[in-house]
Amino acid sequence: MERGAVIVAGFGGRAAATAAAYADALAGAWGGGRIDALAAPADRCAALAPLAATLGLPLLALSPEMLEGRATPTRSAISLARRGTGSVAEAAALAGAGPGARLLRPRHIATDRTATCAIAQRTQS
Incomplete structure (x- = not known):
């Protein structure tokens, strides 16, 4: 990890997650x-x-506009149809980390398949 970097975990999931x-x-x-x-x-x-409270971390609530159209390496047809991006978790991580962010880890699917998480980093100047 680079010094001065911001690391954000982005999440996607079903309503039942x-x-x-x-x-x-x-x-x-x-x-x-x-x-x-x-x-x-x-x-x-x-x-x-x-989860945010347990970890003592801020939780960034993202609007649909912040996710829609964001390019991601993963291309889920369901995510594209419902949210306008190939991976909600990847888009959320990138949007949450801010301009110039890059993915460190693509989406990972939870064991029960209801939630996903990806990790992005932005280096602060």
Whole structure:
């Protein structure tokens, strides 16, 4: 990890996703190390709030406009149809990290398949 970098875990998930599923997705995507914030579509933040509180991290609620049209390496037909991006988790991580961010880890799917997590980094100047 670069000095002065901001690391953001971005999440996507089904309406049925729980904080435990999001935690599982995060563990699979990152597995440890510093995270500065969590980011997700605003309509998924209620389920993520317990995880953010447990980790003591800010939770960035992203508008649909912040995700729609964002290019991602993963191309899920479901995500494209519903959210206008190939991977909600990857788009959320990139949007949450800010301009110039790059993915460190592509989306990881939770064991129960209801949640995904990706990790992005932006180097601060």
